[in-house]
Amino acid sequence: MSTKYTNPEVLDGEPTNTATSLRDTATAAIQNFAPINKIHQHLCAFHFYSYDTTRQVEAHHYCAHLNEEIRQCLIYDGPEKKVRLIGVEYIISENLYLTLPDEEKLLWHSHLYEVKSGLLIMPKVPGPIQRLDMETVCKTYGKVFHFWQVDKGHALPFGIPQLMMALTREGQICDHLVQSCAERMGIDYEEERKKREYMTGPAHGIHPLANGGGKGLETRLREVELKPPPSATMVS
Numbered sequence: 001m002s003t004k005y006t007n008p009e010v011l012d013g014e015p016t017n018t019a020t021s022l023r024d025t026a027t028a029a030i031q032n033f034a035p036i037n038k039i040h041q042h043l044c045a046f047h048f049y050s051y052d053t054t055r056q057v058e059a060h061h062y063c064a065h066l067n068e069e070i071r072q073c074l075i076y077d078g079p080e081k082k083v084r085l086i087g088v089e090y091i092i093s094e095n096l097y098l099t100l101p102d103e104e105k106l107l108w109h110s111h112l113y114e115v116k117s118g119l120l121i122m123p124k125v126p127g128p129i130q131r132l133d134m135e136t137v138c139k140t141y142g143k144v145f146h147f148w149q150v151d152k153g154h155a156l157p158f159g160i161p162q163l164m165m166a167l168t169r170e171g172q173i174c175d176h177l178v179q180s181c182a183e184r185m186g187i188d189y190e191e192e193r194k195k196r197e198y199m200t201g202p203a204h205g206i207h208p209l210a211n212g213g214g215k216g217l218e219t220r221l222r223e224v225e226l227k228p229p230p231s232a233t234m235v236s
Contacts, residue, residue: 038064041133042079044185045120046177047087047144047164051218056174057151058181059144059164061089069093077150079123079185086157087146087164094202097141097210105209106217108141109166112201118192119167119178123185127195138199141210142166145219160221168211 016024043061048054060083063073075087097108114120115138122130144164148157167173182189208214 035064039074040064041125042123043073043120044079044123044181045114046167046173047146048167048172049146050163050165050212051216053172054174055151056177057086057146058177059087059089059146063089063091069096075144075146077148084148084150086148086150087144087161089142089144091137091140091142094139094141094204097202097207098204102209105207106213107163108143108210109212110168110201110206110210111140111142111166112138112206113168114138114166116193116196116199117167117170118189118196119173121187121189121192123187127192131196131199134196135199138196139202141202141207160219163217163219165211 039062041063043063045059045061046056047059048056058077060076060079061073062076063071065071069092071091073089073091074085075089076083077086091111092108097105100108111120115134120134120137122133144166145161146164147161148154149159149162178189181187
């Protein structure tokens with residue numbers, strides 16, 4: 001299912017007026033956007049809902065290094081100016097992943113197949129340069145939540161955040177998503193796959209608890225008792 005956005009009520013709504021544009025220009029000249037300015041790369045990949053491999057979306061990551069072992073990425077449903085912010089992903093080294101408690105390890109996915117298959121790419125970056133970074137990425141783990149279920153055509157980010165996973169083997173990807181991405185961005189996935197055959201994954205192998213431990217994980221909301229602040233007086 002295409003993630004291309006067509007809802008006229010949201011992204012094609014009333015144009016930004018002159019007063020708003022002037023205010024935006026003024027604040028942009030004054031304020032500090034250091035966290036956003038640290039973004040250094042654009043990655044394009046595909047995610048599926050952690051409980052349903054048939055629901056897949058194109059995901060454009062705009063990433064910054066927090067340090068050498070952690071990247072944090074904003075995820076959009078396209079690379080154009082007028083697209084939706086649909087999620088976030090954290091990417092960590094194998095060393096950090098191995099320190100996580102077992103129940104947390106389940107929520108993270110491996111990147112080895114995604115990288116070696118050629119399906120995780122850096123648009124417009126020459127192959128030799130992006131492969132230098134992919135050699136590192138294929139050894140990492142990622143945790144990603146999507147807030148906007150674009151595959152359902154939602155006009156706004158309805159519902160609760162959804163845990164997403166990455167592809168881990170042949171036969172999972174929806175062919176039409178790959179074809180669409182290849183045509184729009186001029187990507188030869190098969191050629192890139194061949195040039196990444198030499199790459200290796202985590203030193204200790206992919207952890208058995210990663211990728212949901214091979215099972216589906218569904219994010220759900222449940223009602224609980226609301227705890228009052230420590231200093232609050234209970235009112236009957």
